[in-house]
Amino acid sequence: MPARGTPQQRSFPMTRSLTAPLTAIALVMLASPLHAQELNALVWCDHTDPALIAPFEAKFGVKVNLKEYEGTAAGLAILDQSRPGDWDVLVIDAVDVPRAVEGGHLAELPADKLATADFFPELVMAQNNVVDGKTYAVTEKFGYNTIAYDKTKVDPADMADMAALTGGKYDGRIAIYDYYLPVLGLVALGQGVATADLTADTLPTLREPLFALRKASKQVSDVVSAQTALATGEVDIMVGGGEWVTAVLAADNPNLDWTIPAQGGLRWAQSIGVVAGSTQPDLALEFVNYITSPEGQALLATSSCYWGMPANAKAGDVLTPEQKTALRWDEQPEFLARAQLYPIPDAALDTAMQDLWTEMLQQ
Secondary structure, three states: OOOOOOOOOOOOOOOOOOOHHHHHHHHHHHHOHHHOOEEEEEEOHHHHOHHHHHHHHHHHOOEEEEEEOOOHHHHHHHHHOOOOOOOOEEEEEHHHHHHHHHOOOEOOOOHHHOOOOOEOHHHOOOHHHEEOOEEOOEEEEEEEEEEEEEOOOOOOOHHHOHHHHHOOOOOOOEEEEOOHHHHHHHHHHHOOOOHHHOOOOOHHHHHHHHHHHHHHOOEEEOHHHHHHHHHHOOOOEEEEEOHHHHHHHOOOOOOEEEEOOOOOEEEEEEEEEEEOOOOOHHHHHHHHHHHOOHHHHHHHHOOOOOOOEEOEHHHHHOOOHHHHHHOOHHHHHHHHHHEEEOOOOOHHHHHHHHHHHHHHHOO
């Protein structure tokens, strides 16, 4: 983990010349969470950008220790294997906040102290962040799993209809993002099935269109491979892509674009919260509020790892016109209205979805 700046060391030597009142003040300062020397956070790669973390470290004179993880299961496993107080902040997929709460990993947050006043209305108190009427996390960034493409090689008008993907015109020019939840969600939308209505009864109706999409595609691959294929021209379309794929490449490849077709797209979101048992919950809350402030949001939205829409609409006052264009800022009201949340299957449906996906991969 690269250094995130030098913390301002505070020293209170216990000498004979130190008066009793000063000693008391020093002890209070050392005990205060806002004077802690370090903050430990479990995060996704977009939080490891020094440009994002440095302003917070400078303001509070602390070092933020970041540990990057991939996948909710991995993050929760780290917490399970840690001692209380080892971690202070957690970034997690928004749909998995209830899972983290159930496991006792997130502390309740004071809703009246969260920087949500200027959030996009749909995200102020996103349903996943609230469990049994209590707030445990706040949305920090969101975006879409939809259709990304090279607009010089693809007719943008075709990308407004998911049926064009399997109509024969683009056979062999498509990459599919290798993650079953968003792609099956997109296929469901293409069949007129809302993601919330995906059940054991409706899942079989996705088999034929999913296999047709696979037949029309050149590859099913992870984020890096699919993004590389799109950027180099190996494929012209990425199913499951979005601003998080193309925006970070816009400066070098302005031909890459993305859209939400008429049938809709899926909205992903990530949340941030304070880890239960943190010994410095006040400082952890300060970090949460920094990340969700307009300045923090603008830096997080354009992180060197991947871009995404900030939850705080006031970040638009900080982002450049070029950055807002890449994020399709002016189209967000329409996109938010047409996007649906990820499917949230129970254990049995999740297994069935993975089985269908595995069968598709073997074709």
